[in-house]
Amino acid sequence: MDAIIEVENVSRRFGGITAVNDCSLQVRRGSITGLIGPNGAGKTTLFNMVAGNVAPSSGTIRFDGRKTDGLKPHELFGRGLLRTFQIAHEFSRLTVLENLMMVPAAQPGENLASVWLQGSRMREGERRVRERAEEVVDFLRLGHVAQELAGNLSGGQKKLLELGRTMMVDAKVVLLDEIAAGVNRTLLASLADSIERLNRERGYTFFVIEHDMDLISRLCDPVIVMAAGTVMREGSFGDLRNDAAVVEAYFGGSPTGHATGSVRS
Incomplete structure (x- = not known):
């Protein structure tokens, strides 16, 4: 096995x-x-x-x-x-989409120097993360709550969001x-x-x-x-x-x- x-x-x-x-x-x-x-x-x-x-x-x-x-x-x-x-x-005060975008590690925007000196690289990285989050929202059929604060979701929707984080x-x-x-x-x-x-x-x-x-x-x-x-x-x-x-x-x-x-x- x-x-x-x-x-x-x-x-x-x-x-x-x-x-x-x-x-x-x-x-x-x-x-x-x-x-x-x-x-x-x-x-x-x-x-x-x-x-x-x-x-x-x-x-x-x-x-x-x-x-x-x-x-x-x-x-x-x-x-x-x-x-x-x-x-x-x-993260109850962030939207569903924002919750998903928080997951990937080592994003360019986490580094203050990148924000100041590599703005285009930071924006490109954020665009890719957002596209990935939107794909996850579509996969899990959560598009109707993508801009809803996560704290307002039902228990089942929160479980779907947790599953989405793994994606x-x-x-x-x-x-x-x-x-x-x-x-x-x-x-x-x-x-x-x-x-x-x-x-x-x-x-x-x-x-x-x-x-x-x-x-x-x-x-x-x-x-x-x-x-x-x-x-x-x-x-x-x-x-x-x-x-x-x-x-x-x-x-x-x-x-x-x-x-x-x-x-x-």
Whole structure:
């Protein structure tokens, strides 16, 4: 398997609490891989370690074949690993278009000397960034709110904007954390469409934490199940929904009635 993320025997302890315990998994390049499990299973802590927000207590994480030990989120961002959050982090007083234009690093206008001495270069750089942002707005069908302040958007529109930010750079992997939370079903369908298109047309790899089983079953293959801080099972959603151990650990009962739909735990 051509793995773009490799987690090898990783643990994370907080004082006397072990949040992730000797966990190993891989995310295949070009896949949409789901990560599910009950609350407290260690999913978010694992995401935090992959994204560079938290260092492992032990074990190794590799991204695109290179160890990420000691790398910070902005360094991983520069290598093409991006993350969205359950609660969107928009610049509320900037427009949708301006939010997108804030993403690319090392823009000419960030350097005061460039503003004074290389005005034409600065303007050309800003033009290219704006064109890219307009393309993203069109791709995500957000043209009707492009000039709206981001703080005025609905929850689902903010999630689309977060996804749009990942399109402003050359993303290799996007970590999606509870993207369905607080999103109505219509906008969630639009989000799912956009994720599928980015995966199919632009080769994005997605690693998805999600409690909404409809979304997991639509998007993800494979699906990894975590419980008690480590990987319990991995397989297709169809196989896992009928796995008695998974049903007991995650759903707390028989598969009947819990195979599909929005499951919260």
